[in-house]
Amino acid sequence: MELYQLPAHELHEKLLAGEVSAVEITEAVYDRIEEVEDNVQAYLNLMKEEAIEQAKKVDQKLADGEDINPLAGIPVALKDNLSTEGIETTCASKILEGYQPPYNATVVEKLAAEDVVMTGKTNMDEFAMGSSTENSGIKNTYNPWDINRVPGGSSGGSAAAVAAGEATIALGSDTGGSIRQPAAFCGVVGMKPTYGLVSRYGLVAFASSLDQIGPFAKDVTDCALALNYIAGHDEMDSTSVDREIPDYTANLDGDISGMKIGVPEEYFGEGIDDEVKESVWNAIEQLEELGAEYEEVSLPHTDYGLSAYYLIAPAEASSNLARYDGVRYGHRSNQANGLIEMFKKTRQEGFGDEVKRRIMLGTYALSSGYYDAYYKKAQKVRTLIKEDFDEAFAEYDILISPTTPTTAFEIGDKSNDPLQMYLSDICTIPVNLAGLPALSMPCGVDSNDLPIGLQIIGDHFAEEKILQVAYALEQATDLDAELEL
Amino acid sequence: MKLDQETVERVAHLARLEIDEEEKETFTHQLSDILDHAEKLNELDTEDVEPMAHATDVNNVLRSDDVKESLDQDEAVANAPDEEEGMFKVPQIVE
Numbered sequence: 001m002e003l004y005q006l007p008a009h010e011l012h013e014k015l016l017a018g019e020v021s022a023v024e025i026t027e028a029v030y031d032r033i034e035e036v037e038d039n040v041q042a043y044l045n046l047m048k049e050e051a052i053e054q055a056k057k058v059d060q061k062l063a064d065g066e067d068i069n070p071l072a073g074i075p076v077a078l079k080d081n082l083s084t085e086g087i088e089t090t091c092a093s094k095i096l097e098g099y100q101p102p103y104n105a106t107v108v109e110k111l112a113a114e115d116v117v118m119t120g121k122t123n124m125d126e127f128a129m130g131s132s133t134e135n136s137g138i139k140n141t142y143n144p145w146d147i148n149r150v151p152g153g154s155s156g157g158s159a160a161a162v163a164a165g166e167a168t169i170a171l172g173s174d175t176g177g178s179i180r181q182p183a184a185f186c187g188v189v190g191m192k193p194t195y196g197l198v199s200r201y202g203l204v205a206f207a208s209s210l211d212q213i214g215p216f217a218k219d220v221t222d223c224a225l226a227l228n229y230i231a232g233h234d235e236m237d238s239t240s241v242d243r244e245i246p247d248y249t250a251n252l253d254g255d256i257s258g259m260k261i262g263v264p265e266e267y268f269g270e271g272i273d274d275e276v277k278e279s280v281w282n283a284i285e286q287l288e289e290l291g292a293e294y295e296e297v298s299l300p301h302t303d304y305g306l307s308a309y310y311l312i313a314p315a316e317a318s319s320n321l322a323r324y325d326g327v328r329y330g331h332r333s334n335q336a337n338g339l340i341e342m343f344k345k346t347r348q349e350g351f352g353d354e355v356k357r358r359i360m361l362g363t364y365a366l367s368s369g370y371y372d373a374y375y376k377k378a379q380k381v382r383t384l385i386k387e388d389f390d391e392a393f394a395e396y397d398i399l400i401s402p403t404t405p406t407t408a409f410e411i412g413d414k415s416n417d418p419l420q421m422y423l424s425d426i427c428t429i430p431v432n433l434a435g436l437p438a439l440s441m442p443c444g445v446d447s448n449d450l451p452i453g454l455q456i457i458g459d460h461f462a463e464e465k466i467l468q469v470a471y472a473l474e475q476a477t478d479l480d481a482e483l484e485l
Numbered sequence: 486m487k488l489d490q491e492t493v494e495r496v497a498h499l500a501r502l503e504i505d506e507e508e509k510e511t512f513t514h515q516l517s518d519i520l521d522h523a524e525k526l527n528e529l530d531t532e533d534v535e536p537m538a539h540a541t542d543v544n545n546v547l548r549s550d551d552v553k554e555s556l557d558q559d560e561a562v563a564n565a566p567d568e569e570e571g572m573f574k575v576p577q578i579v580e
Contacts (some may be wrong), residue, residue: 009546019555026545045579099493099564100564101565102556102560102561102564103556105486127518147572151501192540195539195540195541196541203541209538209540211541212523217575235548238546239539239541239543241541284558287569301529303525304525304526304528306522306524307522307525307526308526310523311523312517318500322501326566327502327565327566327573327575328562328564328565328573329564329565329566330564330566331565331566332566336576337576338576338577338578339575339576339578340501341503342575342576343501344501344502344503345503347500347501347502347503348503348504349570353508356502356504356508356512357515357516358518359498359500359502360493360496360497361519361520363496363499363514364488364492364496364516364520364561365498367496367499374520374523376536377526377527377531378523378526379536379537379538380534380535380536380537381526381529381531381534382533382537383534383536384529385536386537387538413554418515418519419518419519420516421521422519431515434540435540435541436537436540460541467569
């Protein structure tokens with residue numbers, strides 16, 4: 001195994017044993033980037049110089065006999081909607097070209113405090129709106145398993161970077177599936193924590209009641225480790241929850257005897273590919289062999305999730321994206337006369353089609369005369385969806401479903417039909433509406449040798465249980481597939 | 486729900502977005518499709534259901550009103566497309 005293929009917890013052991021230096025790890029990852037980035041295009045910009053400097057500091061600590069943290073010297077990529085002080089943060093939008101935040105996102109500060117090596121900023125759908133990274137205002141990213149296919153989205157760059165060995169861990173954000181769906185498409189582990197577990201301070205807002213930051217990792221242990229260091233209350237985010245953060249790696253022992261699993265039948269219905277269903281069912285049966293019990297359960301309002309989401313998320317986005325007006329930062333049109341025209345032309349030139357579409361949709365849903373019929377109706381349905389989950393979690397420890405209806409689709413397949421694109425998030429969206437934690441992990445490959453993602457959903461703040469089950473399944477699964485790039 | 490082009494124009498103005506003729510046509514069509522899909526919500530009787538804005542129990546979080554360090558003026562305008570003497574400069578507002 002090459003260094004760029006190893007998970008963080010194994011690299012950490014090698015660092016402690018003196019088998020490898022942090023600089024060697026960082027250089028191995030940048031060599032890999034050099035080798036494959038032309039094909040993958042995961043990054044918008046690289047921070048190699050700073051990364052090597054950071055790695056040298058870790059090596060110095062080791063040389064001085066100091067203790068190092070488990071993520072020290074580990075190459076981590078950041079989605080480009082996470083603010084990095086003095087480093088361009090564009091959300092892959094032309095409207096933020098050249099924008100250098102004056103402060104770091106809380107998660108960036110937290111990783112810096114652990115001596116993490118930050119490799120660069122990853123590509124994404126513009127302002128995290130999309131499911132294929134084709135809505136990036138800068139460029140496409142390609143799936144490392146098959147470069148004719150999308151990596152998923154919106155955190156496509158982060159998922160592709162981890163899958164291709166261009167980073168050991170990456171951070172993304174998930175509003176309707178933007179971590180789990182690309183994790184499934186790229187065959188890596190991705191987790192959306194409970195709403196409020198991770199501070200959103202410095203995450204460029206898309207839909208504030210749904211957005212949550214989470215990790216991409218090569219395995220479940222790394223995912224748990226990363227969560228250990230990004231979770232926690234932050235006074236700069238008043239929606240972040242003040243509670244004790246456990247050690248998320250503590251329950252990773254493979255023991256799941258007596259665990260009660262619910263299998264929501266609506267997630268295996270029409271539109272879900274047969275190969276995906278079969279692979280997820282095989283995994284569920286494997287968990288039964290390991291001592292878990294399962295039953296089918298109904299979440300009757302699942303089918304309404306997509307419609308509710310595509311009113312609520314655009315409504316919040318239309319409000320959040322009002323700030324891009326060409327006054328304080330980013331692009332300003334030089335084609336305008338007067339203030340209002342300056343706003344309008346700036347936004348016309350700066351935003352891509354999908355962002356415009358969602359701003360329009362949200363503005364409409366919130367506008368006088370339509371508010372009750374659309375926005376408020378959607379909020380009421382959101383309550384019904386959450387109640388479905390509440391009832392299920394009164395009976396079951398976790399729920400298991402496919403992460404996505406299909407495996408990775410081809411570039412251009414859905415890019416002209418917004419509604420078709422939206423449907424690829426049908427299994428992930430209800431989780432965000434209910435504010436729940438969920439993880440996607442690879443559970444098999446389809447006949448095209450593309451990874452299939454399995455989703456484990458937990459009750460609020462049940463991250464430990466999710467990771468416990470994920471780890472047990474990971475240990476019992478041999479994927480029998482290797483990425484060739 | 487079929488939107489007409491006039492409504493699309495009005496919404497674009499509210500959102501401070503300039504859209505050209507071609508976009509107007511595309512958006513009218515695409516937004517109508519999405520709203521059609523949203524009509525599905527009307528199958529549900531939500532008369533007695535409380536709307537939900539947040540998934541977790543979030544109440545107002547208060548803190549004491551202390552003076553703290555914040556961005557200085559140079560940092561605050563550093564990204565501005567146009568500035569003068571530490572202030573954001575915009576096109577003339579009053580004729």
